[in-house]
Amino acid sequence: xxxxxxxxxxxxEEDVVLIIDRNMITSxxxxxxxxxxxxxxxKVYGPSDEAKSVIITTExxxxxxxxxxxxxxxxxxxxxISKLDDFVEELE
Numbered sequence: 001x002x003x004x005x006x007x008x009x010x011x012x013e014e015d016v017v018l019i020i021d022r023n024m025i026t027s028x029x030x031x032x033x034x035x036x037x038x039x040x041x042x043k044v045y046g047p048s049d050e051a052k053s054v055i056i057t058t059e060x061x062x063x064x065x066x067x068x069x070x071x072x073x074x075x076x077x078x079x080x081i082s083k084l085d086d087f088v089e090e091l092e
Contacts, residue, residue, distance in 0.1 A: 003074050005055055006066040007046045015057040019071050022051045022063070035061065 001013045025031045035054075038044045038061045046063035053071055055062040064071065 003071070005062055005071060005074075006064045007062075009045060009062055009064070011055065011057055011062065013075060015059065016055060016075070017058060018056040019068055019075075020054050020056075021068050022048075022054055025054060 002010050003013050003016070004010050020031075025035055034056075035044065043059070044061045044063070047065070048063045050065050051063035053064045053066060053068045055064055055071065066074075
């Protein structure tokens with residue numbers, strides 16, 4: 001399934017490794033290094049100035065203007081829908 005993460009980006013749910021608050025990036029030396037390396041490799045997408053969260057996937061990193069809670073709800077909705085699909089298949 002796919003998750004719309006804002007800023008015209010849609011990603012596959014199974015590719016998501018981590019969704020964190022943007023402020024967490026500056027509070028960790030390791031996260032700052034991760035972001036610096038991804039920037040050098042041009043694997044960071046989205047506007048950082050208006051970002052509320054950061055989504056780390058297996059291949060890229062995305063800044064999102066949506067909050068972590070909003071993204072978790074969207075991911076949760078995707079998970080619920082896929083469970084419903086499994087349930088419908090059992091009924092058929």
